[in-house]
Amino acid sequence: MKEAIGPNGLFYFCNMSSLTPIGIFDSGYGGLTVMREIVTRLPRYDYIYLGDNARAPYGPRSFETVYRYTLQCVKWFFARGCPLVVLACNTASAKALRTIQQNDLPRIDPQKRVLGVIRPTTEVIGNYSGSKHIGILATAGTVSSNSYVIEIEKFFPEVQVFQQACPMWVPLIENEEYDTHGADFFVKKYINELLDQSPTIDTILLACTHYPIMHDKIREFTPADIRILSQGELVADSLADYLSRHPEIEKKLTLGGSHHFFTTDSTMDFDAHAANFYGASIRSRHVDVEDQKL
């Protein structure tokens, strides 16, 4: 019997081995901003969250490393019975998702599904822009993958995409320094560098799941007529749509409304920081993911 957090935020006990939850993954805390929206939109399902905090940030790491780390974590979710895993991390979605879907899933278990956050965003983002000039703020890894440029082109060929890497933002957020005067310099710097690329950008996407936590600061340094979009709601809507179109996956999911949280690093640190991202207090458990075999 294990401790879990129910939809009302209270702790209760349940037998985790009987659950087939939706898995939600991030390199650290950022995915909690997406999970928060998903559980609001789809409250009936059971969820487990894994933050690979011991190896975060993923943003500056190579394709090979992000792929290897992400695959280990996906295998960990599968070993815990998840039929469906959402990579609530742009860097992992950009650098690992396609290879996992195309090469690993058919070998590991063709019945399992792994989804990312880039496609649900790119298939609707063009609808938000009148000028058809869209700005992307993301980690260096997401920008260098060019995933947003390639994917938006498929759905909205008339849209021009401008990208800016913000390598200082995740460390500022993870160290809870994002709301300080010291952070202002780097917030202004990246926004100005993005807007310098085109004077008619009218929509900016926060294409890193950490960034919504400093939405107010980003808003402060962005002209008021520019829309700032976060991904949480877009991903939640897209997941709801996916489940309605895939009853063969949906019917495998248990409906207990429980939320379990795991981290590869210190649970004390995770619990202290995570509430800020999730909007409710969290009690996590530690796991090692490096020895996953499937």
Ligand code: DGL
């Ligand atoms: N939250 C991750 C994303 O959406 C980035 C954090 C990191 O660099 O690990 O890209």
